Amino acid sequence: MNAKKAVERQTGVALWRQIADLIRSSISNGDYDQTGMVPPEIVLAGQFGVNRHTVRSALAALADEGLVQAIQGRGTMVQRKERLSFPISRRTRFSQGLGGQARETVAKLLSQAVLPVAGDVAAGLRIAPGTDCIQLSLVSSADGRPVSCSTNFFPIGRFPHMAEHVEKLGSITKAFAAEGLPDYVRISTELVARHADAEELALLRLSPGAIVIEATAVNGDPDGVPVQFARTRFAADRVKLKIET
Template identity: 30%
Template structure:
């Protein structure tokens, strides 16, 4: 039943940085197939065994690929029945979340930025805690206005530890993407914790974003670490309402999002 594509063991994998790992290629292929509707809106996927044979890999590898899709909320999965297609793809991508520039470009908008201030000063207690520094260490503090196609949408306050800050400090003020430059200098961003809430605009926010003082802003705070677990930035972004929304998927299997009381720091 159903046209198997007999002589297509595996191959090409096209765009998206062709993940070298087999299971990534399988996952990418399945994601593609799902998003083009090959299995229908709420259709059922082939059995793991069938997929394994189709791709010429072991069932374990197929399961690894399916775990990726499940984590992305593309398919369900429960014992006893075939997997069911849940939704049609999601934008996802770690870098889109991390880098304003990357995110903007992926939407076809032109990102802009203006460095308002950059200074070096001793870290306070909270900053030492977040960036895991010894008391008295110096941090670099930046304040930037971010724009989409010229219109201001976000104010970004970032605190860098010394080893990252020195690199940021010597960057020209008109560099659009700090993240990309830092990557080229060996600073990698791999893990991030985000907290999202609402705050009111202070004087700086109002002046830069062109809103009233006290106007509501959507705030995203994040602490980012490199592969070794060392903090590389602690940032606070304040968005004008209506410009962004944050979106998450979670399931009983893989939950990453949580709701907190606002008693934090």
């Protein structure tokens, strides 16, 4: 591989941010696993062809993310490297299936509403445009770090108490179970990657320019009747999506 670590100027993206992105990807790539340390600032400055201060800005940003920690006299240590691996199987469960990857995963209910839906959402749920649905907005975190935020729609007739259940149980899967639906499957899923908007930056605690993967999913009961329309945005640098057959 050994791709040249090139940064470009006058592109609207500050050098320190380009460098931070490159170092971040080197970390998650395992490039520094042997020593557990990032190369010295002066070395990085040489590799990227920039001033040491510029590298320091990049490292400061990564330290801010909790990815590295600098210690005077010693060097800069890698603190964290993994992306969480999210399985996308027929048994959907976006917020579950993390296995032993995190000690604690919770979904926090941000807002709830009952409102008429149209367009995508109505089509996905196969209901008439203008029909009322329950809308829930959530942020899901693993070990205290937000990894995704989602907007979910449920048919109101079938699941009247979704909001309360989600709030109490901290999980959509568990809330479905409480509503008498122990199992559900994926009907369709579409993925798009884009820059995070202002709301997502705030919810996921990202810095501008960060990337989100937006998954638009329709889930159904075992008979294939749609029960959930979900638009989930993952913090791209914290996850890896694993498609399972």
